[in-house]
Amino acid sequence: MASVLQRNVGAMARVAARQAAQSGWQQKIAEAITRFAGSMTFVYLHLVGFGIWILGNLDVLPQIRPWDPSFVMLGMIASVEAIFLSTFILISQNAMSAAADRRAELDLQVNLLAEHEVTKLVELVSAVAEKLGVEAPAATELEEAKQDVKPEMVLRQIERPQSFD
Numbered sequence: 001m002a003s004v005l006q007r008n009v010g011a012m013a014r015v016a017a018r019q020a021a022q023s024g025w026q027q028k029i030a031e032a033i034t035r036f037a038g039s040m041t042f043v044y045l046h047l048v049g050f051g052i053w054i055l056g057n058l059d060v061l062p063q064i065r066p067w068d069p070s071f072v073m074l075g076m077i078a079s080v081e082a083i084f085l086s087t088f089i090l091i092s093q094n095a096m097s098a099a100a101d102r103r104a105e106l107d108l109q110v111n112l113l114a115e116h117e118v119t120k121l122v123e124l125v126s127a128v129a130e131k132l133g134v135e136a137p138a139a140t141e142l143e144e145a146k147q148d149v150k151p152e153m154v155l156r157q158i159e160r161p162q163s164f165d
Contacts, residue, residue: 019099030091037085050074112151119148 023031036042053074056064068074122145129135 023095027091027095030088031095033085033088034092037088108151115149119146122146 052061053068054071055061057066057068057071057074059066059069122142126142126146
């Protein structure tokens with residue numbers, strides 16, 4: 001089992017590395033900015049920067065003459081920064097969403113393959129049991145288990161309005 005696990009982890013690592021290599025420089029910059037903006041270093045820098053700005057403009061620090069006593073410039077800078085940060089975060093979230101969609105598609109395909117394999121195993125075990133004269137406990141359930149599940153039928157069933165009578 002360990003070799004299969006290593007093979008699968010290695011395959012997923014190679015896919016992730018290939019996707020990282022294929023992302024453009026703009027995506028890499030957006031991810032780096034988002035990573036930095038989500039760090040405590042970013043918070044500390046803002047605490048220091050805003051603290052100095054506020055104290056300097058409240059005329060609390062004697063060596064600094066106020067340059068923005070109404071804090072209009074500070075508000076504008078913070079607003080522009082918020083606009084850019086939210087844009088970078090959205091860019092990163094879009095990339096993460098696309099990666100999650102690819103993983104979900106992979107999960108679906110693996111699940112469909114596993115379901116098909118289980119169906120074939122049920123057919124094989126049923127044939128062996130019949131050949132050996134072993135009676136199946138629940139024939140209807142066994143017959144259902146022998147049927148391939150069609151994803152489009154499951155999707156139709158999920159999308160059908162449910163009545164809770």
